[in-house]
Amino acid sequence: MNNTFLNDVDKGLSNTPKYLLSKYFYDKIGDALFVDIMNMPEYYLTRAEFDIFKNQTQNLIETLKLRKDTFFELIELGAGDGTKTKQLLKALDTANYNFNYVPIDISQNALDQLKSSINSELPNINTTPKQGDYFNVLSSLKQSNHPKVILFLGSNIGNLNDILAQDFLTKLADSLQANDKLCIGLDLIKSEKIVLPAYNDSQGITRRFNLNLLERINKEFDANFDIDTFKHQPEYTEDEGIARSYLVSTKSQTVTIKALNKSFHFMEGERIHTETSRKYNDAILNGFLKKTSLKVIDKLMDSNQYFADYILNK
Numbered sequence: 001m002n003n004t005f006l007n008d009v010d011k012g013l014s015n016t017p018k019y020l021l022s023k024y025f026y027d028k029i030g031d032a033l034f035v036d037i038m039n040m041p042e043y044y045l046t047r048a049e050f051d052i053f054k055n056q057t058q059n060l061i062e063t064l065k066l067r068k069d070t071f072f073e074l075i076e077l078g079a080g081d082g083t084k085t086k087q088l089l090k091a092l093d094t095a096n097y098n099f100n101y102v103p104i105d106i107s108q109n110a111l112d113q114l115k116s117s118i119n120s121e122l123p124n125i126n127t128t129p130k131q132g133d134y135f136n137v138l139s140s141l142k143q144s145n146h147p148k149v150i151l152f153l154g155s156n157i158g159n160l161n162d163i164l165a166q167d168f169l170t171k172l173a174d175s176l177q178a179n180d181k182l183c184i185g186l187d188l189i190k191s192e193k194i195v196l197p198a199y200n201d202s203q204g205i206t207r208r209f210n211l212n213l214l215e216r217i218n219k220e221f222d223a224n225f226d227i228d229t230f231k232h233q234p235e236y237t238e239d240e241g242i243a244r245s246y247l248v249s250t251k252s253q254t255v256t257i258k259a260l261n262k263s264f265h266f267m268e269g270e271r272i273h274t275e276t277s278r279k280y281n282d283a284i285l286n287g288f289l290k291k292t293s294l295k296v297i298d299k300l301m302d303s304n305q306y307f308a309d310y311i312l313n314k
């Protein structure tokens with residue numbers, strides 16, 4: 001695991017242009033910063049999807065065709081702190097549905113916290129977490145023969161570039177059976193005035209979240225990034241529908257990563273691309289889906305129509 005991270009750092013910083021993978025944001029500090037981001041007034045995504053899960057829970061249960069007489073697995077990719085999912089879990093628990101909750105996340109720390117919070121808030125629910133990234137867990141999905149409901153919320157899929165998103169949806173489709181359901185939460189393409197501040201909150205939490213990636217490399221790989229010399233830079237245009245975050249070196253400098261026994265040169269103004277957050281609409285989603293066996297059967301939106309949960313099956 002750690003070695004993969006080190007290899008990915010080497011690969012990304014040796015590339016032109018430089019990049020680091022956003023999945024590595026989530027160490028213990030990154031997890032906590034992301035929870036803070038979700039509470040920022042500018043970060044509308046979580047509130048919008050929470051609105052759907054809180055106010056359209058019955059609708060969600062119906063459209064997912066959940067049945068009380070059949071055991072199913074509720075699998076969540078990138079579960080994080082589970083705030084939205086708990087709305088659904090609560091309703092399913094109250095109505096005595098028979099299921100197992102399988103949260104999957106890159107962060108073991110996030111999973112440990114989620115499991116203990118569900119155990120205390122919803123003690124009837126059987127939670128069996130799995131650690132891994134989205135691609136690694138796909139193969140384990142096929143192993144179970146129970147009906148499955150897959151939740152992929154929070155516009156987490158937005159972190160995959162278009163090639164990876166296509167690849168992921170194709171593989172995900174292959175690991176599902178005819179009666180399985182998929183709920184994908186997508187942030188919808190909208191004006192720059194709304195999207196850009198979500199990645200540049202006025203309290204600077206997103207900035208710290210982005211810079212934490214360099215601090216993580218300093219700590220884990222004995223590197224000497226001077227984080228005061230890197231600037232958080234988010235970009236978004238409504239035309240393209242993709243938010244990207246960068247860290248910009250404010251001066252010409254060389255950074256050494258002892259665990260790699262290597263140095264990396266940064267020109268003044270040179271950037272590291274650290275995150276892609278694609279926004280969606282029906283056409284973009286259907287463009288990916290047409291190359292898979294998946295189709296949209298329903299779409300739930302929040303009251304502002306900022307965000308949509310798409311329900312899919314094969």
Ligand code: AVJ
Nearest residue numbers: 037154155156159199206277
């Ligand atoms: C968890 C991937 C949905 O892209 O909006 C928030 C992560 N990054 N602020 C997103 C994130 C900066 C977030 N996702």
